[in-house]
Amino acid sequence: MMNDFEFGNRLYQLRGKQGLTQAQLGARLGVSDKAVSKWETGKAKPGLGTIHKLADVLCVSVDDLLQTAQADKLISRIVITGGPCAGKTTAMSWIQNAFTKLGYTVLFIDETATQLITGGAAPWLNTSARDFQLHLLELQLAKEKAFTDMAKTMKGSKFLVVCDRGAMDNTAYMSEQDFDWVLRQMKTNKILLRDSYDAVFHLVTAAKGAEKYYTVENNTARTETPEQAAALDDRLIAAWTGHPHFRVIDNSTDFENKMLRLIKEISVFLGEPSPMEIERKFLIARPSLRDLESRPHCERVDIIQTYLKTENEKEEVRIRQRGSNGSFIYFMTSKKPVSGIRRIETERRLSQDEYLALMVRADPAYRPIHKQRFCLSENGLYYEIDIYPEWKDKAIMEIELHSDEQPLTFPDGIEVIREVTGDPAYSNHGLALIR
Numbered sequence: 001m002m003n004d005f006e007f008g009n010r011l012y013q014l015r016g017k018q019g020l021t022q023a024q025l026g027a028r029l030g031v032s033d034k035a036v037s038k039w040e041t042g043k044a045k046p047g048l049g050t051i052h053k054l055a056d057v058l059c060v061s062v063d064d065l066l067q068t069a070q071a072d073k074l075i076s077r078i079v080i081t082g083g084p085c086a087g088k089t090t091a092m093s094w095i096q097n098a099f100t101k102l103g104y105t106v107l108f109i110d111e112t113a114t115q116l117i118t119g120g121a122a123p124w125l126n127t128s129a130r131d132f133q134l135h136l137l138e139l140q141l142a143k144e145k146a147f148t149d150m151a152k153t154m155k156g157s158k159f160l161v162v163c164d165r166g167a168m169d170n171t172a173y174m175s176e177q178d179f180d181w182v183l184r185q186m187k188t189n190k191i192l193l194r195d196s197y198d199a200v201f202h203l204v205t206a207a208k209g210a211e212k213y214y215t216v217e218n219n220t221a222r223t224e225t226p227e228q229a230a231a232l233d234d235r236l237i238a239a240w241t242g243h244p245h246f247r248v249i250d251n252s253t254d255f256e257n258k259m260l261r262l263i264k265e266i267s268v269f270l271g272e273p274s275p276m277e278i279e280r281k282f283l284i285a286r287p288s289l290r291d292l293e294s295r296p297h298c299e300r301v302d303i304i305q306t307y308l309k310t311e312n313e314k315e316e317v318r319i320r321q322r323g324s325n326g327s328f329i330y331f332m333t334s335k336k337p338v339s340g341i342r343r344i345e346t347e348r349r350l351s352q353d354e355y356l357a358l359m360v361r362a363d364p365a366y367r368p369i370h371k372q373r374f375c376l377s378e379n380g381l382y383y384e385i386d387i388y389p390e391w392k393d394k395a396i397m398e399i400e401l402h403s404d405e406q407p408l409t410f411p412d413g414i415e416v417i418r419e420v421t422g423d424p425a426y427s428n429h430g431l432a433l434i435r
Contacts, residue, residue: 281423287385
């Protein structure tokens, strides 16, 4: 069943579709506009008789109003990507075994490029490389939509849709100008395309760190030399850098442990058993923005973060607008401390309407946080460097780790002042507090 906040968001969306104000909706139901406001902000919920009237006025069924058919269904869509001979095929078997045991229905979307090439539609047979990439992307997105839509109608409560490569992989095989052309033909943009997936996991090619295992014999569509494979791996990492949940699984262990690390990362993302995040935070000297933007595996995103009122003072709930160049996605995140540098973090994607509806719950004790985030993938780690406009000589760098014992390596050229992990003065929550 939907909680009061979710019902409020749903009511706000449906009222907007009908073009009704709160007062107009209240008048049709015989209640005040204040009552409608309380429903939409989650402070109250109407009785069963009023819910039936609401459904009639909003031209939906009661089930649609309450979303009971989908309320208990969890559908997560992830990408498994990586350079040539990285272990993706084996990874699919590991994912199937691991998450079926945890009660997931696992759906796999095969690699579209390999499907086309083995079917005779190879890129070198096309008159234009960008035409091949356009048709590849159209087919890929159609497959992803079909699998996701089918998950919504299938029996079960937990679904994991696994994409063997995602839309951004295509950019590693074309120029920036050709990619822009493809985006225009598809009437989309980079942010919407990249961030449409819930999480992305990159398996590093064996050509980087496990060279003796690199081979082209197990994939008829693979033609790269080890040197070409390593360069392609770098381009793929660059293509996905900037995604809000991007993890790189390197070859620092043997292959079996590489697969175990992948399963662990996916489990952490899904919250099995709980989404534990190990994060280290450092105060650094403000780096040159030009230097950051020139790095091959660095992507800038603009973030506006707003804190909401909560009943539990130890819990942080925030909503976030994230994107660039006028294209944004929206999230709501809840964080609860466990101990030390560990915390439980849950997050869900919001529609723009849901995000705007939640803004009315902003906590007046906290100002919105505006920042530029530079997402940097180096040394097998994923760094997030936050630049605040009011800070002229310093910045914050966060590193998410696989374990408490994982060694730290800092990006080249970054001057670390000191670690501020756990220091409330340097948390976003602390920085937002109006003193």
